[in-house]
Amino acid sequence: MSTPETISAEDRAALAESIRDVLRRRSDSAAVRAATRTEGRIDRPLWETLCTEIGVAALAVPEEFDGAGATLAETALAVEEVGGTLSPVPVFSSAVLAVGAVLAAGDDEASARLLPDLASGEKIGGLCWAGNPGWTAPGVTAEAGLLRGTAEYVLDGDSADVFLVIAGRPDNPDAHTLHEVDAHAEGVTVTPLPVLDPTRALARVTFDEVPATTIASAPDIAERIRTLAWAMLSAEQVGGAARALALTVEYTSARKQFGRTLASFQALKHAMADMYVKVEAMRSMSAAAIDALVTGRDDAAELAAAAHVYCSENYMAVTGEAIQLHGGIGITWEHDIGLYFKRAQADAQLFGQPHDALARVVV
Incomplete structure (x- = not known):
C-alpha cells in the first residue's frame, strides 16, 4: 500500500470546519431524533452528503483503493465532530471499524475488493466481534470456511451491507481470524437491539453455517x-x-x-x-x-x-x-x-x- 499523505494543520482545520458546517445545516436536534426512528436508525441522506461532498468514509483509505490517502487521524476529526452532534451516521461502524479492520489485516486482495465501496459510502460495513459476555471472546466460530454463532452489540448492524467478522476456532478460541460476509447472505440473521443510547443503533447478528471469505491477517x-x-x-x-x-x-x-x-x-x-x-x-x-x-x-x-x-x-x-x-x-x-x-x-x-x-x- 502507498504511504498515507501528510495533512497540514491548516488542511485539517478546514476539513473539520467543512464537516462541522454540514452537521450544522443537516443534523440539528430534530433531525437526529427523527433519524433514530427510521428504518436502520441512521440518517442515510446525511451519510450520503458526508461521503459525496467531503469524502468522510474515504479519508483513511489509500488512493490505490479509491480513497483520499490520508490517515485515521483525519477520520478521527470526523468522529469527533459527529460525536459532538450525536448524528446517527455509520462513521464509526463503517469508516473506522470496517475500514480499519481491512487495513489492519493488510490483505491487498481484500482491500481491493472491499475498500472502494466502503470509501464511496456505497456500502456500509459492520464489525461482528463480541460474544455474549462482551469483547473478551468472539461470539462466532469459524470451521471449514463456515461461520456459526452470534455476534452481539454490532454497531449499525441493521444497516450494514457487508460484515467483517472476527471469529475464533472451536479447538482454539484464542486464535482469531477475520472473515468477510454479505450481510444479506442466507443464514445471516440481524436482530435490532433495544438501546440505552437511541442515537447509536446496535444489533445482534447470528450466523448459521454461513460460507465466508477469509481475509489473511495476523493472529493478533x-x-x-x-x-x-x-x-x-x-x-x-x-x-x-x-x-x-x-x-x-x-x-x-x-x-x-x-x-x-x-x-x-x-x-x-x-x-x-x-x-x-x-x-x-x-x-x-x-x-x-x-x-x-x-x-x-x-x-x-x-x-x-x-x-x-x-x-x-x-x-x-x-x-x-x-x-x-x-x-x-x-x-x-x-x-x-x-x-x-x-x-x-x-x-x-x-x-x-x-x-x-x-x-x-x-x-
Missing part, C-alpha cells in the same frame, strides 16, 4: 482492532464532552435565578471550569493515543487503553455534572443533554469496559 488481529477502536472512540468522547460543556454554558448563561444568570454564581463557574479542564485533558489523551496508532508506536495499545479509561470516566463525569447544572430540565426527554449522558454511559461499555482496559495498562 482482534487486539489490533481493539487498539483502533479505543483510540478512535476517545475522539468521539471528546466531541461529545465538549458539546455537553457548551450546552451547559449556554443554558446557565441564559437561565436566571434571583435576578442573575446562573453562570454568574461562583460555585457554578467553578464547576464549569472543572468540566473544561476535564474536556481539554481528554483531548490531549485522545490525541496522544491516535498519534501513536497512526505512527505505529510500540506503546499504541497502552495509550489507547489509557485513553479509553480516562475519556470514558471523564465523559461520564462531564455529562453527569451537566445534568446537575441543567436542573430538572436536564432529566427530561426534550432536552439534548440527556442524550449526551446516555452516550457517555454507553461508550464506556464498548470494546471492553474501562476496568478491563485499566488491567491492560497496569499489567
Whole structure:
C-alpha cells in the first residue's frame, strides 16, 4: 500500500470546519431524533452528503483503493465532530471499524475488493466481534470456511451491507481470524437491539453455517482492532464532552435565578471550569493515543487503553455534572443533554469496559 499523505494543520482545520458546517445545516436536534426512528436508525441522506461532498468514509483509505490517502487521524476529526452532534451516521461502524479492520489485516486482495465501496459510502460495513459476555471472546466460530454463532452489540448492524467478522476456532478460541460476509447472505440473521443510547443503533447478528471469505491477517488481529477502536472512540468522547460543556454554558448563561444568570454564581463557574479542564485533558489523551496508532508506536495499545479509561470516566463525569447544572430540565426527554449522558454511559461499555482496559495498562 502507498504511504498515507501528510495533512497540514491548516488542511485539517478546514476539513473539520467543512464537516462541522454540514452537521450544522443537516443534523440539528430534530433531525437526529427523527433519524433514530427510521428504518436502520441512521440518517442515510446525511451519510450520503458526508461521503459525496467531503469524502468522510474515504479519508483513511489509500488512493490505490479509491480513497483520499490520508490517515485515521483525519477520520478521527470526523468522529469527533459527529460525536459532538450525536448524528446517527455509520462513521464509526463503517469508516473506522470496517475500514480499519481491512487495513489492519493488510490483505491487498481484500482491500481491493472491499475498500472502494466502503470509501464511496456505497456500502456500509459492520464489525461482528463480541460474544455474549462482551469483547473478551468472539461470539462466532469459524470451521471449514463456515461461520456459526452470534455476534452481539454490532454497531449499525441493521444497516450494514457487508460484515467483517472476527471469529475464533472451536479447538482454539484464542486464535482469531477475520472473515468477510454479505450481510444479506442466507443464514445471516440481524436482530435490532433495544438501546440505552437511541442515537447509536446496535444489533445482534447470528450466523448459521454461513460460507465466508477469509481475509489473511495476523493472529493478533482482534487486539489490533481493539487498539483502533479505543483510540478512535476517545475522539468521539471528546466531541461529545465538549458539546455537553457548551450546552451547559449556554443554558446557565441564559437561565436566571434571583435576578442573575446562573453562570454568574461562583460555585457554578467553578464547576464549569472543572468540566473544561476535564474536556481539554481528554483531548490531549485522545490525541496522544491516535498519534501513536497512526505512527505505529510500540506503546499504541497502552495509550489507547489509557485513553479509553480516562475519556470514558471523564465523559461520564462531564455529562453527569451537566445534568446537575441543567436542573430538572436536564432529566427530561426534550432536552439534548440527556442524550449526551446516555452516550457517555454507553461508550464506556464498548470494546471492553474501562476496568478491563485499566488491567491492560497496569499489567
